[in-house]
Amino acid sequence: MLQKTHSLAGIVAAECVIMYYHQPLLSWESGAALLIGCMAGPLADVDKRGSTMAKIFLPLSFILQLLRVKHRTLTHSLLFLVGLTMLLSPLSPFFYWTCLLAYASHPLIDMLNDKGIALLWPWNIKFRLVPSFLAIKTGSHAEDLFRLFLLIIVIVLPIVFLLPEGF
Secondary structure (H helix, E strand, O other): OOHHHHHHHHHHHHHHHHHHOOOOOOOHHHHHHHHHHHHHOOHHHHHOOOOHHHHHOHHHHHHHHHOOOOOOOHHHOHHHHHHHHHHHOOOOHHHHHHHHHHHHHHHHHHOOEOOOEOOOOOOOOOEOOOOHHHOEOOOOHHHHHHHHHHHHHHHHHHHHHHOOOOO
16 A cells, blocks of 8 residues: 555544543644554555655664565564554553554555565464455555555544534
């Protein structure tokens, strides 16, 4: 999937955390959560040379390249998610879950791709959520439709959140 798709998925995750914690949408915390979601969603692609995340986090990308970490392996794995949970543990629960769920959205939607991910890295077994004939190819019209679906969710979630309870 492309970075813009992962960013939207990260924003959806952040909006879910905002709603769960009943955080006012027009607050610094919510604004920070949405920005975190937008950045954490595509962050797993720091392992892909030339990606925007690799350029932004150049030192980390360089280390991954030196270690010869292949794309959709370590940074897309459960092992990495476990490490991330420990790294993020000092954060407040609100920002902890925002970071973690936005980041986790990345490998989750990459499992909709025909190439799958090495979820159990270092074992190089690729996991997909759908059979290859239903998979979404990166940059395809199917990804455009999926991204449109995510955009609709990004718009609808805050509207639903703002509706009065008896409505």
